[in-house]
Amino acid sequence: xxxxxxxxGTGQTKYSSxxxxxxxxxxLFEATRKALDEAEMEPVDIEAVVFGSAPEVFEGVHxxxxxxxxxxxxxxxxxxxxxxxxxxxxxxxxxxxxxxxSGAYDRVLVVALQRVGEAPKAQGIFTRITDPVLDKGLSLNxxxxxxxxxxxxxxxxxxxxxxMDLVAAxxxxxxxxxxxxxxxxxxxxxxxxASRMICWPIRLLHACPRSDGAAAAVIVSxxxxxxxxPGKPVAWVKGLxxxxxxxxxxxxxxxxxxxxxxxxxYWAAAKAYEQAGIGDPRAELDGVELQAPxxxxxxxxxxxxxxxxxxxAATLVEEEVTxxxxxxxxxxxxxxxxxxxxxxxxxxxxxxxxxQVRGLCGDHQIDGARxxxxxxxxxxxxxxxxxxxxxxxx
Amino acid sequence: xxxxxxxxxxxxLEYRHTVGSAGSRFLDGLTKGVVIAARCxxxxxxxxxxxxxxDFCFSDDVTFVEVGPEGLVEAATVVTEGFEGSPPVPYILGxxxxxxxxxxxxxxxxxxxxxxxEADDLMSQLIGARVKCAFSxxxxxxxxxxxxxxxx
Numbered sequence: 001x002x003x004x005x006x007x008x009g010t011g012q013t014k015y016s017s018x019x020x021x022x023x024x025x026x027x028l029f030e031a032t033r034k035a036l037d038e039a040e041m042e043p044v045d046i047e048a049v050v051f052g053s054a055p056e057v058f059e060g061v062h063x064x065x066x067x068x069x070x071x072x073x074x075x076x077x078x079x080x081x082x083x084x085x086x087x088x089x090x091x092x093x094x095x096x097x098x099x100x101x102s103g104a105y106d107r108v109l110v111v112a113l114q115r116v117g118e119a120p121k122a123q124g125i126f127t128r129i130t131d132p133v134l135d136k137g138l139s140l141n142x143x144x145x146x147x148x149x150x151x152x153x154x155x156x157x158x159x160x161x162x163x164m165d166l167v168a169a170x171x172x173x174x175x176x177x178x179x180x181x182x183x184x185x186x187x188x189x190x191x192x193x194a195s196r197m198i199c200w201p202i203r204l205l206h207a208c209p210r211s212d213g214a215a216a217a218v219i220v221s222x223x224x225x226x227x228x229x230p231g232k233p234v235a236w237v238k239g240l241x242x243x244x245x246x247x248x249x250x251x252x253x254x255x256x257x258x259x260x261x262x263x264x265x266y267w268a269a270a271k272a273y274e275q276a277g278i279g280d281p282r283a284e285l286d287g288v289e290l291q292a293p294x295x296x297x298x299x300x301x302x303x304x305x306x307x308x309x310x311x312x313a314a315t316l317v318e319e320e321v322t323x324x325x326x327x328x329x330x331x332x333x334x335x336x337x338x339x340x341x342x343x344x345x346x347x348x349x350x351x352x353x354x355x356q357v358r359g360l361c362g363d364h365q366i367d368g369a370r371x372x373x374x375x376x377x378x379x380x381x382x383x384x385x386x387x388x389x390x391x392x393x394x
Numbered sequence: 395x396x397x398x399x400x401x402x403x404x405x406x407l408e409y410r411h412t413v414g415s416a417g418s419r420f421l422d423g424l425t426k427g428v429v430i431a432a433r434c435x436x437x438x439x440x441x442x443x444x445x446x447x448x449d450f451c452f453s454d455d456v457t458f459v460e461v462g463p464e465g466l467v468e469a470a471t472v473v474t475e476g477f478e479g480s481p482p483v484p485y486i487l488g489x490x491x492x493x494x495x496x497x498x499x500x501x502x503x504x505x506x507x508x509x510x511x512e513a514d515d516l517m518s519q520l521i522g523a524r525v526k527c528a529f530s531x532x533x534x535x536x537x538x539x540x541x542x543x544x545x546x
Binding site: 200249251 | 398403404405409411412413417420421439441443449450468469470471472473474475477478479480481487489491496497498499500501502513514516517521522536537538
């Protein structure tokens with residue numbers, strides 16, 4: 001049972017490689033204040049707070065929610081931290097929506113934060129999210145694992161590096177229109193193809209930047225919408241879904257599944273579509289914001305989200321279906337290739353989707369967007385959250 | 395715009411990670427030149443590295459078996475940009491399905507002339523190829539006691 005639940009206020013900070021001007025609680029305050037302003041609330045109006053951030057190894061402070069509580073007005077409230085790696089922001093949004101949809105609370109704040117810039121040698125940190133016992137010495141990290149997924153996609157004939165170049169260029173160009181975006185890169189596919197190789201087939205410009213940033217959203221019950229916000233555009237939560245996959249990449253195939261299928265995203269989306277009553281996502285969605293920090297993962301998501309047959313995702317790239325001016329834009333915000341404060345990112349896509357269906361996205365607004373899908377991914381592409389947001393309650 | 399202050403700190407922590415008996419059989423096996431997997435007697439999956447239970451069907455009725463020594467490269471990458479703690483670049487990681495196993499595992503692939511070959515050539519030669527496990531003469535009880543090499 002899920003009662004009517006809606007997003008009534010959102011806030012984002014400007015993303016950059018390092019916000020040297022604010023302490024961490026102050027960074028969170030920026031996003032929270034904006035969300036509360038839009039929701040016409042003060043902290044006293046909030047009943048519970050869900051806080052999302054990914055490995056606190058980036059900030060180097062354990063229990064960051066305890067430390068930054070001032071920045072989200074958390075005193076005298078029930079608070080809980082959600083941590084699903086890079087999906088943390090998205091999982092936090094789902095948790096906040098469930099707290100309202102289940103009837104436990106009427107007014108919940110969700111916030112998410114990451115300061116990747118606090119750890120100058122962030123790449124080494126990613127080797128500490130692997131099995132320290134049986135993977136010791138392999139220096140496995142996110143990028144080499146994602147490269148293995150890309151390798152499998154290429155081996156199966158589903159993509160070529162050129163498709164990755166096109167997707168990366170698409171997202172960089174979209175990001176230029178986002179005033180909060182970290183990167184502003186006027187590049188095309190040939191610039192991507194010429195960038196240096198990091199881990200075959202992934203080149204520098206196929207990958208995300210490391211960003212500082214925070215986001216926030218106020219989620220309330222349908223009753224609150226009726227009483228407090230008559231006539232105000234809100235974003236209704238139509239469907240939620242989440243799924244985890246195995247830790248080891250080598251266990252994600254079998255039973256008809258391929259590693260390249262990203263089956264846990266498929267599982268998460270199926271649950272969200274069922275709740276939202278979406279039978280034909282390609283026709284019924286107006287746009288998608290998702291956590292694909294590397295270009296090959298975005299292309300795999302077209303299939304995992306049921307937007308095309310297996311093996312046909314490359315065609316969506318070639319036909320520019322998912323470009324900002326196309327019929328089903330992916331990452332109109334510029335996505336994680338533009339800004340990626342890891343633990344906050346999932347909430348940023350949720351916020352962007354909520355802003356799209358309320359017509360608040362300015363230069364990167366998708367015309368007539370009424371149904372958006374927001375998705376987050378974390379761990380080594382292991383944890384997934386999916387949320388469908390709509391402009392109308394029914 | 396004034397200068398901003400920073401305060402420096404670092405973590406330097408040591409851990410003693412528990413391997414468990416199943417993992418120990420795997421690492422012991424590597425020191426003896428064999429790859430040990432766990433066959434689930436309920437669903438038939440053969441997992442490597444082995445665990446005391448099957449995480450597909452959640453049974454704890456498993457038997458330890460040898461897999462390999464050869465297998466098929468399902469995916470590979472060559473890392474050309476190093477990072478803190480990485481081996482010297484370039485190096486190759488392969489995702490290999492060993493003969494007899496139903497799950498694949500990742501390890502280094504040692505490939506002659508890796509520094510002189512184009513990545514695209516290397517990868518097209520390696521992906522889909524048969525490889526064999528090669529074992530260290532001075533094992534340390536770690537997964538790096540073995541690696542993959544092309545067969546033939």
